[in-house]
Amino acid sequence: MNIAVIGAAGRTGRRLVAQAHAAGHGVRALVRGEEQATMVRLHGAEPVVGDLLGEWAEVLREADAVVWAAGAGQSAAFESIDRDALIGVAETLGQQGPRRLVVVSSVGVDRPDEYPPFLAAALRAKASSDARVQASGLDWTIVRPGGLTDAPGRGRVQMAPTGLSGTISRDDVATVVLACLGDPRTVGKTFEVVAGERSVTDALASL
Numbered sequence: 001m002n003i004a005v006i007g008a009a010g011r012t013g014r015r016l017v018a019q020a021h022a023a024g025h026g027v028r029a030l031v032r033g034e035e036q037a038t039m040v041r042l043h044g045a046e047p048v049v050g051d052l053l054g055e056w057a058e059v060l061r062e063a064d065a066v067v068w069a070a071g072a073g074q075s076a077a078f079e080s081i082d083r084d085a086l087i088g089v090a091e092t093l094g095q096q097g098p099r100r101l102v103v104v105s106s107v108g109v110d111r112p113d114e115y116p117p118f119l120a121a122a123l124r125a126k127a128s129s130d131a132r133v134q135a136s137g138l139d140w141t142i143v144r145p146g147g148l149t150d151a152p153g154r155g156r157v158q159m160a161p162t163g164l165s166g167t168i169s170r171d172d173v174a175t176v177v178l179a180c181l182g183d184p185r186t187v188g189k190t191f192e193v194v195a196g197e198r199s200v201t202d203a204l205a206s207l
Contacts, residue, residue, distance in 0.1 A: 006070050
């Protein structure tokens with residue numbers, strides 16, 4: 001499978017690129033410049049230089065599937081990145097393909113009022129783009145991980161449509177995303193995921 005990764009230079013995106021390459025997939029990664037290009041090459045991806053806010057057509061070329069792993073993080077750019085850019089990508093895919101899209105979103109998107117104001121605003125931005133993806137007609141899956149850590153992956157998770165709390169390693173998020181790409185039963189599903197005691201395969205089968 002040829003996978004286009006948007007957000008490949010981020011801490012979760014890098015792990016996804018490395019795992020996808022190790023699994024034998026072709027990976028093209030959207031990057032801002034040569035420093036990021038060098039990094040994603042080391043993880044096995046072909047870098048494509050472009051702007052996250054609009055220059056993604058080239059990275060999508062010849063892709064069989066797209067993973068959105070970008071995010072504003074601690075910046076205040078969540079409306080332009082978490083909302084507008086993802087909506088733009090979904091609209092582009094609707095026009096030119098590919099149809100398969102896996103989005104890395106966040107726990108709490110459906111209940112932002114439970115979180116502090118800054119985080120709530122980011123979750124509302126993600127809620128807007130998640131909703132547009134869900135209405136896009138694409139073959140989408142939305143993965144909403146809990147708090148992200150840099151701990152080594154365990155390959156053991158807990159999944160549910162909503163209501164989870166806890167953390168999960170970025171390694172395990174990458175594993176879940178790749179499993180979704182290989183499992184057509186995940187098309188049209190939105191779920192939260194945190195560390196747990198079930199294998200990724202078993203947890204996905206229970207959704």
